[in-house]
Amino acid sequence: MMMMMAGPFGWGTVDEGWRKGPWTPEEDKLLIEYVRVHGEGRWNSVASLAGLKRNGKSCRLRWVNYLRPDLKRGHITPQEEKIIIELHARWGNRWSTIARSLPGRTDNEIKNYWRTHFKKSEKSTQKIDKAKTRALKRQEQKKQQQQQQQQLDMKTCISQLEEGEYKVSLPQARLEMFSMYPPADDQCMSTMFHTDTSPPDAALSDGGLWGGLWNLDDLRADIDNMCATSKAMEEEIQVTPSFYPGFFN
DNA sequence: AAAGAAACCAACCGCGAGGGT
DNA sequence: TACCCTCGCGGTTGGTTTCTT
Numbered sequence: 001m002m003m004m005m006a007g008p009f010g011w012g013t014v015d016e017g018w019r020k021g022p023w024t025p026e027e028d029k030l031l032i033e034y035v036r037v038h039g040e041g042r043w044n045s046v047a048s049l050a051g052l053k054r055n056g057k058s059c060r061l062r063w064v065n066y067l068r069p070d071l072k073r074g075h076i077t078p079q080e081e082k083i084i085i086e087l088h089a090r091w092g093n094r095w096s097t098i099a100r101s102l103p104g105r106t107d108n109e110i111k112n113y114w115r116t117h118f119k120k121s122e123k124s125t126q127k128i129d130k131a132k133t134r135a136l137k138r139q140e141q142k143k144q145q146q147q148q149q150q151q152l153d154m155k156t157c158i159s160q161l162e163e164g165e166y167k168v169s170l171p172q173a174r175l176e177m178f179s180m181y182p183p184a185d186d187q188c189m190s191t192m193f194h195t196d197t198s199p200p201d202a203a204l205s206d207g208g209l210w211g212g213l214w215n216l217d218d219l220r221a222d223i224d225n226m227c228a229t230s231k232a233m234e235e236e237i238q239v240t241p242s243f244y245p246g247f248f249n
Numbered sequence: 250a251a252a253g254a255a256a257c258c259a260a261c262c263g264c265g266a267g268g269g270t
Numbered sequence: 271t272a273c274c275c276t277c278g279c280g281g282t283t284g285g286t287t288t289c290t291t
Binding site (some may be wrong): 022042043045056057060064065092094095096107108111 | 274276277278279280285286
Binding site for chain 2 (some may be wrong): 277
């Protein structure tokens with residue numbers, strides 16, 4: 001059960017008999033006195049020994065983050081900021097570890113400072129990372145679709161050839177393949193047009209007068225080569241700022 | 250001057266580690 | 271070994287203050 005109340009210690013909520021919310025100067029005095037007499041620790045006995053209607057957790061937090069006499073108040077200095085950045089790079093969100101290197105500063109203070117001053121840039125970095133991932137996925141999907149379509153067309157082509165429905169010369173068929181799926185580099189190009197009997201330019205100029213009928217083994221080798229090239233291209237995909245015009249301005 | 254947005258910070262919550270029984 | 275209790279830590283929330291339009 002929780003309720004709002006006004007009492008000798010001001011406004012606050014009472015939950016299961018424990019006060020919650022902002023601490024009053026009276027409560028602070030009682031806690032300071034308790035620590036002076038009994039020392040730090042045994043926080044759960046504060047309620048009975050000091051007459052505070054606060055649970056141990058709340059008392060410890062108030063002492064550690066606000067009442068400790070060795071606390072340094074005021075703004076984080078540039079030197080401290082530098083230390084925070086360096087230690088955060090090393091330790092991540094281990095605030096208490098970072099706080100040990102900054103005498104007078106609490107983990108809570110450092111945590112709040114970090115969230116206020118650096119979280120925004122972290123967010124935009126995450127945004128960029130997400131965008132990169134999305135773009136990569138799109139690229140891969142597109143590539144996969146292309147490859148699937150390509151292989152499907154090739155298979156159709158092969159079956160047509162096997163069934164004798166696609167009677168064109170080898171160079172002509174290769175030219176058709178090229179027009180459908182232009183190779184991305186010179187190496188692939190030479191693979192596409194290479195034959196043992198004629199130079200590529202002959203194939204282009206001759207329009208199918210040489211080379212005879214389509215050789216299925218050649219075609220399968222061509223498909224393998226194209227797939228290998230396409231895979232190699234896929235591995236070389238790099239994300240550049242041009243993919244994310246909004247983020248790199 | 251007022252309203253809304255952003256920044257700041259105290260405090261709470263849940264969880265896990267460690268020690269005692 | 272299992273359970274309980276206490277403490278400490280990191281994440282989150284919500285109220286207040288400051289800034290911007």
